[in-house]
Amino acid sequence: MHRTLLAVSLAALIAGTPAFAAETKASPAMVQSAASLRDQALKDETGWQVLESLTTEVGQRLAGSEADARAVEWAKAKFKALGFDKVWTQPVTFPKWERRSEHGEVLGAHSQKLVLTALGGSPGGTVEGDVVRFDSLDALKNAAPGSLAGKIAFVDVIMPRAKDGHGYGIGSRVRTTGASAASKAGAIGYVMRPAGTDWHRNPHTGMTRFENGVKPIPEAALSNNDADQLGRLVKLGPTRIRVALDCGFNGTYTSQNVIGEITGRSKPNEIVALGAHLDSWDLGTGAIDDGTGIAISMAAAKLAGGVQRPQRTIRVIAFANEEQGLWGGRVYAESQKDKIRDSQIVMESDSGPGRVYEFGGRWSKAADPAMAQVADLLKPLGVAYTPGKGEAESEMGLMQDAGSAAGAFAHDASRYFDLHHTPDDTLDKVDPEDLRVDIAAYATLAFIAANVDGSLGSGTLPAPEKPKK
């Protein structure tokens, strides 16, 4: 846009906003600008270009791996190339976990390879033992101490597919708590049906942590196909397997949160923050988890801040090491703890590239009119309005817990857990049209939040009923 035209449109926008509104509400001109922005986003290729660039040029970016540093450099350069006027970093230090090799096999008369992957946090080691199958996590947790001595525990629970992704609650609990339960009962190893909904011979990795005082044991996820196979073999008779994992913690590593800003024109200290995590698991190229989030955040911020410089600062945080425990998110939240009232809103995209179908979140009652305006703007995208429902995801959940207003978009997760944490998390799985719709939704919210007069309530909201983390 020509600079003169931009100034005129900016003036119109400001003129339309009453100075001391009892309610936070956008002017008609601002709503009109937001509608144009939304429609522009539906034709914009920035998000796809960001996603293709990250997943192709960096590829996998396991926290602490050689690619972690390349991802940080990539993010800094990309923010600059996209026109963010301020780019800075925050150091994030964490224990470095490495995967070097992994093998599984059935021994004896039915000798065959098992496709499996070490779970994040697993110690290395080679174990051989008879498999004891449990058809629920509770059954394993009820195993008597010592009852699994010399055995390898196998939890065989199928994770249900769901649009809202709720099946992951079940699957991830098997992953995060199973190995501790197995170890407490004396098992020498732990394998699980994966926290994933596909049948494509791809195991799903993911983080685990052993309870204090519990002896860490090698732990791995099978593919769903291999879990089927192991279940059939166990039914035929005693089944001995070998799990050989070369992996484990190895010192510490310091990565960076990479932060890009489009500085606000009139309220530069007030922040509209979009977040996503820059790290990924190492099996795929991190396209859906969370390259998509990086693409959505960068593209939506650029769109929302690019047409006419916003009143508030629009900030994108590319977080370090989400996968192994929100390490970057905790550093960021700590850095913001005295500035919660300046956090106009936070939002995060970390549930894949599925099309956004609900918009909700948490803000003051006074902000309802503005958020209803956002909801109206999103209606043509097929997004339902669910005020009070939904929470900021992942790292931004920490900001919400600290009192920030938060926007929450529900993405269709029906296919997300087919791919999540697998080798199959690759660029071809992202639908460019869905990605554009998602970006349009985030950009619309960011634009209104950055320009509307009045706070959305950060620092004045009642404490959440149950802290998220």
Added chain:
Amino acid sequence: MHRTLLAVSLAALIAGTPAFAAETKASPAMVQSAASLRDQALKDETGWQVLESLTTEVGQRLAGSEADARAVEWAKAKFKALGFDKVWTQPVTFPKWERRSEHGEVLGAHSQKLVLTALGGSPGGTVEGDVVRFDSLDALKNAAPGSLAGKIAFVDVIMPRAKDGHGYGIGSRVRTTGASAASKAGAIGYVMRPAGTDWHRNPHTGMTRFENGVKPIPEAALSNNDADQLGRLVKLGPTRIRVALDCGFNGTYTSQNVIGEITGRSKPNEIVALGAHLDSWDLGTGAIDDGTGIAISMAAAKLAGGVQRPQRTIRVIAFANEEQGLWGGRVYAESQKDKIRDSQIVMESDSGPGRVYEFGGRWSKAADPAMAQVADLLKPLGVAYTPGKGEAESEMGLMQDAGSAAGAFAHDASRYFDLHHTPDDTLDKVDPEDLRVDIAAYATLAFIAANVDGSLGSGTLPAPEKPKK
């Protein structure tokens, strides 16, 4: 069935068949028996049980591997358990090819792992070089001698999906002839987009053979996702990769064709033969290729020969080492070359578990009435009649070339090449209902062929226009 009832029904069957028919045609009673058999097959679980047993208890069974011998023992035991009254073997000797490990990676600024698998017949070796991409096989074949010195050739052709599987003609040509062309132009290695239609990070292996006098070079197939990625990287600039394959030929191995028979009552020397191959590639468990064929053949023969003992012998051949060049098929065809007139018909299932949709093949004009009766019996299964179209598959193609009458069933191959020769060739991919329909079709043809008076024309048919192999 009670023995007395069986004798009565058998008498009816024989009485209904004129002794010297000018045309080969089944009696109404025989057609009625075939219809009952077909309907029985649609409720029978034998095929699924065979398939589950083979893929679970043996798993992968690469020709010459430790599992090859287990598969032979499995087949002998299974024939006996199913009531085949004669079980015998034919030794089959071939060069043993072994896969030990395989790794691929992009080097330099965009360092990342590539998912790939060695092609069967590849020599071992580690090569590093810049990638030269070709968007067609012809483009590689036209490369000047020496022009690829020190380079790794990459043929990047997408194989089309098709119900009749014709895309495999394109994909398999890239696989079987690409590495020779690359070597002739001086390349030190060869990688290809796989001969496969899925996007699930699973590479497709398969056999290759270097032309005489051409220096063998390491050759591998990427997954389609990795081919996408390599294509994008090459577009960004010079891309150096490392391909490290530990594999190769290692002496010879003697496996066995395993043959089970239900001996014919009145014409035991005349043979209705159903074939499939017992070996598989090593990445999956050989469910669709060709566990399905083994299951269809064993179950269809048992059904066709089990209700009332057939006039002719029904024989099932579980062939050794099809994948590396029809080794078992050639031994079998050689053993039958002087008995072609005794081959009532051959049929083979080696295109997966997709539902049968066409029945055709090759037989004498005199046999048309009987084959039309088979077609009528298959109509309720949704199988179209395409006389003169289709050929016996794989090993049985050799029998057809030698002059045998042949039945040919077209299976829906729309999804077959998503899975073919990949880790994803596992039991869960087979639809039990499709499998039952397939077995019903093969059993119906086998039953009529085994009991109808008169030959289907083996040894009197005109030579095929173009030998199949």
